[in-house]
Amino acid sequence: MYTYTILLLLFPSVLWLAALLMLREVKYFWKICITHTLIFITYMTFVICFSRLLISHDEYGLGEMFLGYLLITTHSIVGFVQGLYLTSKKRLKR
Numbered sequence: 001m002y003t004y005t006i007l008l009l010l011f012p013s014v015l016w017l018a019a020l021l022m023l024r025e026v027k028y029f030w031k032i033c034i035t036h037t038l039i040f041i042t043y044m045t046f047v048i049c050f051s052r053l054l055i056s057h058d059e060y061g062l063g064e065m066f067l068g069y070l071l072i073t074t075h076s077i078v079g080f081v082q083g084l085y086l087t088s089k090k091r092l093k094r
Contacts, residue, residue: 012069012076019076022083026090036079043071
């Protein structure tokens with residue numbers, strides 16, 4: 001059980017690092033990083049301030065924590081897929 005917990009916590013970080021490594025050679029790398037950072041700040045602000053709208057009664061805060069983890073993981077997966085797409089697009093141009 002402990003191993004699965006560690007893997008679940010490391011999964012978004014590994015995908016994020018892999019996406020950064022794939023995107024580092026793209027000419028508009030900094031624009032992508034700034035955009036993803038702004039998106040991250042926006043939905044974390046939503047989770048912190050407005051998660052009560054989605055989760056009506058959350059006595060221990062587990063729903064809010066899960067929602068934050070879900071959004072971070074989803075954002076990491078989207079960033080990874082974007083990295084795969086842009087890297088493959090760049091390789092096909094060669």
